[in-house]
Amino acid sequence: MLPAEYGGGGLSNVDFVIAAEEIQAVDPGFGTTVLVNGLGLMPVWYYGTEEQKKRFIGSATADESGEFLVGYAASEPPGTPGGTANFDAPAIDGAGMHVTARLDGDEYVINGRKYWPCNVGGWDNKGANLNLVVVRTGSESGGTAGLSAIMVERGTPGITYRSISTSAQRSAPNCEIVFEDARVPASNLIEGTKGNGDLVINRNFAWSGPVAGIGAVAVARSAYEDALRWAKTYTGGGPKPIIHYQYPGYVLGDVATKIEAARYFCWKSAHYLDQHGYHGEMLGAMCKVHCTEMLFDCVYKCMQVVGVNSVDKKQRFDRYLREAALLPLYDAGNFGMQRRRVHGVMVDEGFNPRAFMDDEPVDFTKDMEGIDTIPGPKTDEPTIPSPQTAEPFAVR
Numbered sequence: 315m316l317p318a319e320y321g322g323g324g325l326s327n328v329d330f331v332i333a334a335e336e337i338q339a340v341d342p343g344f345g346t347t348v349l350v351n352g353l354g355l356m357p358v359w360y361y362g363t364e365e366q367k368k369r370f371i372g373s374a375t376a377d378e379s380g381e382f383l384v385g386y387a388a389s390e391p392p393g394t395p396g397g398t399a400n401f402d403a404p405a406i407d408g409a410g411m412h413v414t415a416r417l418d419g420d421e422y423v424i425n426g427r428k429y430w431p432c433n434v435g436g437w438d439n440k441g442a443n444l445n446l447v448v449v450r451t452g453s454e455s456g457g458t459a460g461l462s463a464i465m466v467e468r469g470t471p472g473i474t475y476r477s478i479s480t481s482a483q484r485s486a487p488n489c490e491i492v493f494e495d496a497r498v499p500a501s502n503l504i505e506g507t508k509g510n511g512d513l514v515i516n517r518n519f520a521w522s523g524p525v526a527g528i529g530a531v532a533v534a535r536s537a538y539e540d541a542l543r544w545a546k547t548y549t550g551g552g553p554k555p556i557i558h559y560q561y562p563g564y565v566l567g568d569v570a571t572k573i574e575a576a577r578y579f580c581w582k583s584a585h586y587l588d589q590h591g592y593h594g595e596m597l598g599a600m601c602k603v604h605c606t607e608m609l610f611d612c613v614y615k616c617m618q619v620v621g622v623n624s625v626d627k628k629q630r631f632d633r634y635l636r637e638a639a640l641l642p643l644y645d646a647g648n649f650g651m652q653r654r655r656v657h658g659v660m661v662d663e664g665f666n667p668r669a670f671m672d673d674e675p676v677d678f679t680k681d682m683e684g685i686d687t688i689p690g691p692k693t694d695e696p697t698i699p700s701p702q703t704a705e706p707f708a709v710r
Protein backbone atom coordinates (compact mmCIF):
# COMPACT_ATOMS: atom_id res chain seq x y z
CA MET A 315 0.00 0.00 0.00
CA LEU A 316 2.95 2.34 0.50
CA PRO A 317 4.10 4.59 -2.36
CA ALA A 318 6.61 3.06 -4.76
CA GLU A 319 8.72 6.26 -4.80
CA TYR A 320 9.65 5.54 -1.16
CA GLY A 321 10.23 1.82 -1.64
CA GLY A 322 6.65 0.61 -1.13
CA GLY A 323 4.67 -1.82 -3.23
CA GLY A 324 2.78 1.00 -4.96
CA LEU A 325 -0.56 -0.83 -5.01
CA SER A 326 -3.57 1.15 -6.10
CA ASN A 327 -6.36 1.40 -3.56
CA VAL A 328 -8.43 -0.97 -5.72
CA ASP A 329 -5.64 -3.58 -5.63
CA PHE A 330 -5.25 -3.12 -1.90
CA VAL A 331 -8.96 -3.55 -1.23
CA ILE A 332 -9.09 -6.73 -3.34
CA ALA A 333 -6.18 -8.16 -1.33
CA ALA A 334 -7.77 -6.98 1.94
CA GLU A 335 -10.92 -8.99 1.22
CA GLU A 336 -8.92 -12.22 1.00
CA ILE A 337 -7.02 -11.53 4.23
CA GLN A 338 -10.13 -10.53 6.16
CA ALA A 339 -12.18 -13.50 4.93
CA VAL A 340 -9.73 -15.62 6.92
CA ASP A 341 -8.89 -13.26 9.82
CA PRO A 342 -10.30 -9.72 10.02
CA GLY A 343 -8.04 -8.97 13.01
CA PHE A 344 -4.92 -9.63 10.99
CA GLY A 345 -6.39 -7.45 8.25
CA THR A 346 -6.60 -4.62 10.79
CA THR A 347 -2.97 -5.14 11.79
CA VAL A 348 -1.94 -4.76 8.15
CA LEU A 349 -4.22 -1.77 7.54
CA VAL A 350 -2.99 0.17 10.56
CA ASN A 351 0.55 0.27 9.13
CA GLY A 352 -0.97 2.45 6.43
CA LEU A 353 -2.86 4.64 8.92
CA GLY A 354 0.51 5.34 10.56
CA LEU A 355 2.48 6.02 7.40
CA MET A 356 0.13 7.40 4.74
CA PRO A 357 -0.15 10.76 6.56
CA VAL A 358 3.64 11.07 6.34
CA TRP A 359 3.28 10.74 2.58
CA TYR A 360 0.42 13.27 2.47
CA TYR A 361 1.81 15.85 4.90
CA GLY A 362 5.51 15.15 5.58
CA THR A 363 8.62 16.89 4.31
CA GLU A 364 10.81 15.03 1.84
CA GLU A 365 13.22 14.25 4.68
CA GLN A 366 10.39 12.83 6.84
CA LYS A 367 9.06 10.69 3.99
CA LYS A 368 12.50 9.19 3.37
CA ARG A 369 13.19 8.72 7.08
CA PHE A 370 9.89 7.16 8.15
CA ILE A 371 8.39 5.50 5.08
CA GLY A 372 11.88 4.59 3.90
CA SER A 373 12.74 2.85 7.17
CA ALA A 374 9.58 0.73 6.92
CA THR A 375 10.13 -0.25 3.31
CA ALA A 376 13.86 -0.95 3.83
CA ASP A 377 13.05 -3.57 6.47
CA GLU A 378 13.77 -7.07 5.23
CA SER A 379 12.72 -8.96 8.36
CA GLY A 380 8.98 -8.59 7.69
CA GLU A 381 8.56 -7.58 11.33
CA PHE A 382 8.51 -3.80 11.00
CA LEU A 383 5.31 -2.59 12.61
CA VAL A 384 3.68 0.84 12.59
CA GLY A 385 0.84 2.06 14.83
CA TYR A 386 -1.57 4.95 14.60
CA ALA A 387 -2.75 6.41 17.90
CA ALA A 388 -5.75 8.71 17.77
CA SER A 389 -8.28 7.12 20.14
CA GLU A 390 -8.50 8.03 23.80
CA PRO A 391 -10.06 6.46 26.92
CA PRO A 392 -13.74 6.92 27.80
CA GLY A 393 -14.71 9.56 30.34
CA THR A 394 -16.15 13.03 30.66
CA PRO A 395 -14.66 14.71 28.76
CA GLY A 396 -13.06 11.88 26.90
CA GLY A 397 -13.49 9.35 24.14
CA THR A 398 -12.65 10.12 20.58
CA ALA A 399 -15.89 10.88 18.75
CA ASN A 400 -15.72 14.62 19.55
CA PHE A 401 -12.11 15.04 18.42
CA ASP A 402 -13.04 17.95 16.14
CA ALA A 403 -15.21 19.79 18.66
CA PRO A 404 -14.41 23.48 18.14
CA ALA A 405 -14.47 24.38 21.85
CA ILE A 406 -11.12 25.08 23.47
CA ASP A 407 -9.93 21.93 25.19
CA GLY A 408 -13.55 20.86 24.77
CA ALA A 409 -13.52 17.14 24.18
CA GLY A 410 -11.57 14.25 22.71
CA MET A 411 -7.79 14.33 22.26
CA HIS A 412 -6.30 15.09 25.63
CA VAL A 413 -2.80 13.81 24.96
CA THR A 414 -0.69 16.95 24.85
CA ALA A 415 2.64 17.76 23.22
CA ARG A 416 4.44 20.84 24.57
CA LEU A 417 7.43 22.28 22.73
CA ASP A 418 10.50 22.49 24.97
CA GLY A 419 13.61 23.58 23.05
CA ASP A 420 14.00 21.22 20.14
CA GLU A 421 11.81 18.51 21.66
CA TYR A 422 8.12 17.92 22.23
CA VAL A 423 7.16 16.65 25.69
CA ILE A 424 4.18 14.28 25.45
CA ASN A 425 1.79 13.52 28.32
CA GLY A 426 -1.52 11.70 28.58
CA ARG A 427 -3.24 8.44 27.70
CA LYS A 428 -4.36 6.81 24.51
CA TYR A 429 -6.69 3.82 24.53
CA TRP A 430 -7.51 1.39 21.71
CA PRO A 431 -4.80 1.98 19.11
CA CYS A 432 -3.77 -1.17 17.31
CA ASN A 433 -0.13 -2.26 16.71
CA VAL A 434 1.28 0.50 18.92
CA GLY A 435 2.82 -1.88 21.47
CA GLY A 436 4.76 -3.73 18.79
CA TRP A 437 5.19 -7.49 18.98
CA ASP A 438 6.44 -7.35 22.60
CA ASN A 439 4.49 -4.42 24.14
CA LYS A 440 7.66 -2.34 24.19
CA GLY A 441 6.55 -0.21 21.29
CA ALA A 442 6.04 -0.52 17.55
CA ASN A 443 8.97 0.57 15.38
CA LEU A 444 7.02 3.76 14.65
CA ASN A 445 3.81 5.18 16.08
CA LEU A 446 2.03 8.16 14.58
CA VAL A 447 0.34 9.87 17.54
CA VAL A 448 -2.33 12.56 17.28
CA VAL A 449 -1.57 15.14 19.98
CA ARG A 450 -2.94 18.44 21.17
CA THR A 451 -0.24 21.00 20.38
CA GLY A 452 -2.46 24.05 20.78
CA SER A 453 -3.92 24.06 24.28
CA GLU A 454 -5.80 27.30 23.54
CA SER A 455 -7.31 26.04 20.28
CA GLY A 456 -10.24 23.76 19.59
CA GLY A 457 -10.14 20.44 17.78
CA THR A 458 -10.05 21.97 14.32
CA ALA A 459 -6.89 24.00 15.00
CA GLY A 460 -5.07 22.60 18.00
CA LEU A 461 -4.17 19.06 16.92
CA SER A 462 -1.07 17.72 15.16
CA ALA A 463 0.51 14.33 14.43
CA ILE A 464 3.95 13.33 15.68
CA MET A 465 6.03 10.21 15.03
CA VAL A 466 7.20 8.37 18.14
CA GLU A 467 9.97 5.83 17.73
CA ARG A 468 10.45 2.55 19.56
CA GLY A 469 12.65 2.92 22.61
CA THR A 470 11.48 6.43 23.50
CA PRO A 471 11.63 6.67 27.34
CA GLY A 472 8.50 7.65 29.31
CA ILE A 473 6.00 5.44 27.47
CA THR A 474 4.26 2.27 28.66
CA TYR A 475 1.96 -0.05 26.75
CA ARG A 476 -0.67 -2.44 28.10
CA SER A 477 -2.74 -4.89 26.06
CA ILE A 478 -6.55 -4.64 25.96
CA SER A 479 -8.50 -7.89 25.90
CA THR A 480 -11.23 -7.57 23.26
CA SER A 481 -14.26 -9.63 22.34
CA ALA A 482 -13.63 -9.55 18.58
CA GLN A 483 -10.65 -9.18 16.26
CA ARG A 484 -8.57 -10.68 19.02
CA SER A 485 -5.56 -11.06 16.76
CA ALA A 486 -5.43 -7.26 16.33
CA PRO A 487 -3.26 -6.06 19.22
CA ASN A 488 -5.09 -3.12 20.87
CA CYS A 489 -3.27 -1.21 23.59
CA GLU A 490 -3.49 1.45 26.20
CA ILE A 491 -0.54 3.86 25.99
CA VAL A 492 0.59 6.09 28.84
CA PHE A 493 2.92 9.01 28.05
CA GLU A 494 4.78 10.49 31.03
CA ASP A 495 7.05 13.32 29.93
CA ALA A 496 8.05 11.37 26.83
CA ARG A 497 10.51 13.49 24.83
CA VAL A 498 10.41 13.32 21.06
CA PRO A 499 12.55 15.38 18.62
CA ALA A 500 10.61 18.36 17.27
CA SER A 501 11.61 17.20 13.78
CA ASN A 502 9.29 14.20 14.27
CA LEU A 503 6.20 16.41 14.13
CA ILE A 504 4.88 15.75 10.62
CA GLU A 505 5.28 19.17 9.07
CA GLY A 506 1.95 19.70 7.31
CA THR A 507 -0.04 18.30 10.23
CA LYS A 508 0.73 21.27 12.52
CA GLY A 509 -2.72 22.38 13.59
CA ASN A 510 -4.19 19.88 11.11
CA GLY A 511 -4.44 16.70 13.18
CA ASP A 512 -8.20 16.86 12.56
CA LEU A 513 -7.63 16.59 8.81
CA VAL A 514 -5.23 13.67 9.38
CA ILE A 515 -7.95 11.80 11.28
CA ASN A 516 -10.62 12.49 8.66
CA ARG A 517 -8.37 11.61 5.72
CA ASN A 518 -7.08 8.46 7.39
CA PHE A 519 -10.58 7.18 8.05
CA ALA A 520 -11.60 8.08 4.50
CA TRP A 521 -8.73 5.97 3.16
CA SER A 522 -9.59 3.06 5.45
CA GLY A 523 -13.35 3.28 4.71
CA PRO A 524 -13.33 0.81 1.81
CA VAL A 525 -10.81 -1.40 3.64
CA ALA A 526 -13.14 -1.70 6.64
CA GLY A 527 -16.08 -2.01 4.23
CA ILE A 528 -14.44 -4.91 2.42
CA GLY A 529 -13.78 -6.46 5.85
CA ALA A 530 -17.55 -6.59 6.31
CA VAL A 531 -17.92 -8.07 2.82
CA ALA A 532 -15.28 -10.66 3.69
CA VAL A 533 -16.96 -11.75 6.95
CA ALA A 534 -20.40 -11.81 5.28
CA ARG A 535 -18.93 -13.90 2.47
CA SER A 536 -17.52 -16.44 4.94
CA ALA A 537 -20.86 -16.68 6.78
CA TYR A 538 -22.74 -17.01 3.48
CA GLU A 539 -20.44 -19.71 2.13
CA ASP A 540 -20.75 -21.69 5.39
CA ALA A 541 -24.55 -21.36 5.32
CA LEU A 542 -24.76 -22.29 1.64
CA ARG A 543 -22.61 -25.36 2.20
CA TRP A 544 -24.87 -26.34 5.09
CA ALA A 545 -28.03 -25.78 3.06
CA LYS A 546 -26.69 -27.91 0.22
CA THR A 547 -25.85 -30.86 2.44
CA TYR A 548 -28.36 -30.82 5.33
CA THR A 549 -31.68 -32.55 4.60
CA GLY A 550 -33.36 -32.35 8.01
CA GLY A 551 -34.61 -35.86 7.26
CA GLY A 552 -36.37 -34.70 4.07
CA PRO A 553 -35.85 -36.01 0.54
CA LYS A 554 -33.48 -33.21 -0.50
CA PRO A 555 -31.06 -30.72 1.10
CA ILE A 556 -32.86 -27.63 2.45
CA ILE A 557 -31.50 -25.40 -0.32
CA HIS A 558 -34.36 -26.78 -2.42
CA TYR A 559 -36.93 -25.10 -0.15
CA GLN A 560 -38.03 -21.59 -0.93
CA TYR A 561 -37.11 -19.92 2.35
CA PRO A 562 -33.39 -20.88 2.50
CA GLY A 563 -33.04 -20.26 -1.23
CA TYR A 564 -34.55 -16.77 -1.13
CA VAL A 565 -32.77 -15.73 2.05
CA LEU A 566 -29.36 -16.85 0.81
CA GLY A 567 -30.08 -15.15 -2.50
CA ASP A 568 -30.75 -11.90 -0.66
CA VAL A 569 -27.53 -12.29 1.33
CA ALA A 570 -25.52 -12.92 -1.83
CA THR A 571 -27.05 -9.79 -3.39
CA LYS A 572 -26.10 -7.60 -0.45
CA ILE A 573 -22.54 -8.92 -0.48
CA GLU A 574 -22.13 -8.25 -4.21
CA ALA A 575 -23.50 -4.71 -3.90
CA ALA A 576 -21.26 -3.91 -0.93
CA ARG A 577 -18.19 -5.29 -2.70
CA TYR A 578 -18.75 -3.01 -5.70
CA PHE A 579 -19.26 -0.03 -3.37
CA CYS A 580 -15.85 -0.74 -1.83
CA TRP A 581 -14.22 -1.05 -5.24
CA LYS A 582 -15.88 2.19 -6.36
CA SER A 583 -14.73 4.02 -3.21
CA ALA A 584 -11.19 2.71 -3.60
CA HIS A 585 -11.18 3.77 -7.26
CA TYR A 586 -12.43 7.21 -6.24
CA LEU A 587 -9.50 7.53 -3.81
CA ASP A 588 -7.15 6.53 -6.63
CA GLN A 589 -8.66 9.17 -8.93
CA HIS A 590 -8.72 12.00 -6.40
CA GLY A 591 -5.33 12.04 -4.68
CA TYR A 592 -6.40 9.85 -1.75
CA HIS A 593 -9.27 12.18 -0.88
CA GLY A 594 -12.72 10.74 -0.46
CA GLU A 595 -13.70 11.93 2.99
CA MET A 596 -17.43 11.67 2.30
CA LEU A 597 -17.52 8.58 0.06
CA GLY A 598 -15.14 6.62 2.31
CA ALA A 599 -17.44 7.26 5.26
CA MET A 600 -20.57 6.33 3.29
CA CYS A 601 -18.91 3.10 2.19
CA LYS A 602 -17.75 2.17 5.69
CA VAL A 603 -21.14 2.85 7.27
CA HIS A 604 -23.16 1.05 4.60
CA CYS A 605 -21.03 -2.08 4.33
CA THR A 606 -20.40 -2.61 8.02
CA GLU A 607 -24.10 -2.14 8.82
CA MET A 608 -25.26 -4.72 6.27
CA LEU A 609 -23.06 -7.34 7.90
CA PHE A 610 -25.15 -8.10 10.99
CA ASP A 611 -28.24 -8.71 8.87
CA CYS A 612 -26.30 -11.08 6.59
CA VAL A 613 -24.85 -13.10 9.48
CA TYR A 614 -28.21 -13.32 11.24
CA LYS A 615 -29.97 -14.46 8.05
CA CYS A 616 -27.30 -17.12 7.51
CA MET A 617 -27.87 -18.32 11.08
CA GLN A 618 -31.60 -18.59 10.40
CA VAL A 619 -30.88 -20.88 7.46
CA VAL A 620 -28.52 -23.08 9.46
CA GLY A 621 -30.82 -23.05 12.47
CA VAL A 622 -29.87 -24.00 15.99
CA ASN A 623 -26.68 -25.67 14.87
CA SER A 624 -25.30 -22.25 14.04
CA VAL A 625 -25.01 -21.70 17.80
CA ASP A 626 -22.79 -24.74 18.17
CA LYS A 627 -19.25 -23.46 18.57
CA LYS A 628 -18.15 -26.12 16.09
CA GLN A 629 -19.59 -23.73 13.52
CA ARG A 630 -18.03 -20.30 13.15
CA PHE A 631 -21.09 -18.13 13.47
CA ASP A 632 -20.29 -16.87 16.96
CA ARG A 633 -17.15 -15.33 15.52
CA TYR A 634 -19.03 -13.82 12.58
CA LEU A 635 -21.54 -12.32 15.02
CA ARG A 636 -18.80 -10.76 17.13
CA GLU A 637 -17.24 -9.27 14.02
CA ALA A 638 -20.63 -7.98 12.90
CA ALA A 639 -20.97 -6.14 16.21
CA LEU A 640 -17.45 -4.73 16.07
CA LEU A 641 -17.09 -3.48 12.52
CA PRO A 642 -19.55 -0.56 12.81
CA LEU A 643 -17.81 0.53 16.03
CA TYR A 644 -14.12 0.38 15.09
CA ASP A 645 -12.12 2.41 12.58
CA ALA A 646 -14.02 5.51 13.70
CA GLY A 647 -17.50 4.70 14.98
CA ASN A 648 -20.32 4.93 12.45
CA PHE A 649 -22.22 7.20 14.83
CA GLY A 650 -20.24 10.33 15.49
CA MET A 651 -17.05 10.12 13.50
CA GLN A 652 -18.23 8.59 10.21
CA ARG A 653 -21.76 9.95 9.78
CA ARG A 654 -20.59 13.41 10.89
CA ARG A 655 -18.20 13.57 7.93
CA VAL A 656 -21.04 12.83 5.52
CA HIS A 657 -23.28 15.38 7.24
CA GLY A 658 -20.55 18.06 7.28
CA VAL A 659 -19.99 17.83 3.52
CA MET A 660 -23.68 17.61 2.68
CA VAL A 661 -24.67 20.86 4.43
CA ASP A 662 -22.07 22.81 2.42
CA GLU A 663 -23.70 25.22 -0.04
CA GLY A 664 -21.53 23.99 -2.90
CA PHE A 665 -22.18 20.28 -2.37
CA ASN A 666 -22.87 18.49 -5.64
CA PRO A 667 -25.18 15.53 -4.99
CA ARG A 668 -24.08 13.90 -8.26
CA ALA A 669 -20.36 14.24 -7.61
CA PHE A 670 -19.67 10.55 -7.02
CA MET A 671 -21.83 9.46 -9.93
CA ASP A 672 -19.86 11.81 -12.19
CA ASP A 673 -16.49 11.08 -10.51
CA GLU A 674 -16.11 14.73 -9.58
CA PRO A 675 -13.87 15.82 -6.66
CA VAL A 676 -15.61 16.69 -3.39
CA ASP A 677 -13.60 19.09 -1.25
CA PHE A 678 -13.31 18.50 2.47
CA THR A 679 -12.47 21.60 4.51
CA LYS A 680 -12.16 22.50 8.15
CA ASP A 681 -15.44 24.37 8.15
CA MET A 682 -17.19 21.08 7.38
CA GLU A 683 -15.86 19.62 10.64
CA GLY A 684 -17.23 19.89 14.14
CA ILE A 685 -20.88 19.74 13.08
CA ASP A 686 -22.81 17.50 15.50
CA THR A 687 -20.08 17.60 18.13
CA ILE A 688 -20.69 18.12 21.80
CA PRO A 689 -18.99 21.49 22.46
CA GLY A 690 -18.09 20.58 26.05
CA PRO A 691 -16.63 23.92 27.24
CA LYS A 692 -14.06 23.74 30.01
CA THR A 693 -15.77 23.96 33.39
CA ASP A 694 -14.76 23.78 37.04
CA GLU A 695 -17.90 21.87 37.91
CA PRO A 696 -17.32 18.29 39.02
CA THR A 697 -17.39 15.93 36.07
CA ILE A 698 -19.63 12.92 35.76
CA PRO A 699 -17.64 9.80 36.76
CA SER A 700 -16.19 7.98 33.78
CA PRO A 701 -17.38 4.43 33.12
CA GLN A 702 -14.01 3.26 34.42
CA THR A 703 -14.25 4.98 37.80
CA ALA A 704 -18.03 4.81 38.36
CA GLU A 705 -19.43 2.34 40.87
CA PRO A 706 -20.68 -0.78 39.09
CA PHE A 707 -24.47 -1.14 38.87
CA ALA A 708 -25.94 -2.75 41.94
CA VAL A 709 -26.96 -6.35 41.41
CA ARG A 710 -30.55 -6.87 42.54
Ligand SMILES: Cc1cc2nc3c(=O)[nH]c(=O)nc-3n(C[C@H](O)[C@H](O)[C@H](O)COP(=O)(O)OP(=O)(O)OC[C@H]3O[C@@H](n4cnc5c(N)ncnc54)[C@H](O)[C@@H]3O)c2cc1C
Nearest residue numbers: 388389397398399430431432644645646647649650687688
Ligand atom coordinates in the same frame (compact mmCIF):
# COMPACT_ATOMS: atom_id res chain seq x y z
C1 LIG B 1 -10.01 -3.79 16.55
C2 LIG B 1 -9.88 -2.31 16.78
C3 LIG B 1 -8.81 -1.62 16.22
C4 LIG B 1 -8.68 -0.24 16.48
N1 LIG B 1 -7.56 0.36 15.99
C5 LIG B 1 -7.35 1.66 16.29
C6 LIG B 1 -6.13 2.29 15.88
O1 LIG B 1 -5.28 1.68 15.25
N2 LIG B 1 -5.94 3.58 16.22
C7 LIG B 1 -6.86 4.29 16.93
O2 LIG B 1 -6.62 5.46 17.22
N3 LIG B 1 -8.04 3.72 17.33
C8 LIG B 1 -8.30 2.43 17.03
N4 LIG B 1 -9.47 1.83 17.45
C9 LIG B 1 -10.55 2.63 18.06
C10 LIG B 1 -11.65 2.97 17.02
O3 LIG B 1 -11.15 3.67 15.90
C11 LIG B 1 -12.87 3.75 17.53
O4 LIG B 1 -13.75 3.82 16.48
C12 LIG B 1 -12.61 5.15 17.99
O5 LIG B 1 -11.92 5.08 19.22
C13 LIG B 1 -13.87 5.93 18.18
O6 LIG B 1 -14.79 5.26 18.99
P1 LIG B 1 -16.27 5.78 19.13
O7 LIG B 1 -16.72 6.22 17.78
O8 LIG B 1 -17.07 4.73 19.81
O9 LIG B 1 -16.06 7.09 19.98
P2 LIG B 1 -16.34 7.40 21.53
O10 LIG B 1 -15.83 8.76 21.74
O11 LIG B 1 -15.82 6.29 22.37
O12 LIG B 1 -17.91 7.45 21.58
C14 LIG B 1 -18.71 6.57 22.33
C15 LIG B 1 -20.15 6.61 21.81
O13 LIG B 1 -20.66 7.95 21.94
C16 LIG B 1 -21.13 8.41 20.68
N5 LIG B 1 -20.91 9.85 20.52
C17 LIG B 1 -20.08 10.62 21.26
N6 LIG B 1 -20.15 11.88 20.84
C18 LIG B 1 -20.99 11.92 19.79
C19 LIG B 1 -21.46 12.92 18.92
N7 LIG B 1 -21.07 14.18 19.03
N8 LIG B 1 -22.34 12.57 17.95
C20 LIG B 1 -22.77 11.31 17.84
N9 LIG B 1 -22.37 10.30 18.60
C21 LIG B 1 -21.48 10.60 19.58
C22 LIG B 1 -20.30 7.61 19.69
O14 LIG B 1 -20.87 7.60 18.43
C23 LIG B 1 -20.26 6.27 20.33
O15 LIG B 1 -21.46 5.57 20.08
C24 LIG B 1 -9.63 0.46 17.24
C25 LIG B 1 -10.71 -0.23 17.78
C26 LIG B 1 -10.83 -1.60 17.57
C27 LIG B 1 -11.99 -2.32 18.20
